[in-house]
Amino acid sequence: MKFVLDLSQPLYEQVLAQVRSSIAKGEIALGEKIPSVREMAQGLKINPNTVMRAYQELERDQLTETRRGQGTFITTDSEKVRTIRYRLAEEAVDEFLAKLGSLGFTASEVAAILRSKGGEAR
Template identity: 40%
Template sequence: MAWSFKEDRPIYTQLLEQIQARIVTGQYKIGERLPSVRELAAEAGVNPNTMQRALAELERIGLVYSQRTSGRMITDDAQKIGEMKMQLAQDVIEEFLQNMKKLGYEQKEIAQLIEQYPTGKRKETEKA
């Protein structure tokens, strides 16, 4: 997963989300050491203070913790990571629903569309 930033939101919150996603998907593995602030900042091309702020927030919510000698570690609490994954899923669904509602769909219709989604697509390709 490469770092990418949208224009309209703080870089700090986007860093936070992207590191969370990396932990949840196992790109940064449970219980492992995180790269240093400087390494991460250089890799993402962002200001080190901004990266520091994002990591401090991750620490506050308990996804990472500091070890005096070896830097920051990712939590070894699998349940915590599971909860985070669920939270991120909720956020994605929320955003999707908002967009669908903007298109004028009701939640029931949206559920139907999702249900049909792969079949509907297959039928269309069969026709063609």
């Protein structure tokens, strides 16, 4: 896993968001073991408590599970991953609509822009 951290935003939220995104994109396979808290913290050069907080949130979302003595693994439940993928998509759409709304675009203008782009996904 490769991360890009922005020191102007909370680090645990960035770790959490980037792991969620990697899971949703399939960059991390279902059932795959992820680095330990200590390994992740050393790799990112951040406090282990920051990584622990992100890992706890992932476990609350049921995207990971900790196996005693073995480590932390991505869920094998594809439905959980599908749910988080759609949640991330909805958040992206909400941000997009809010930004265009702040620029003064109406819903019909936004729809026209999307139609002109042909609904192409990048």
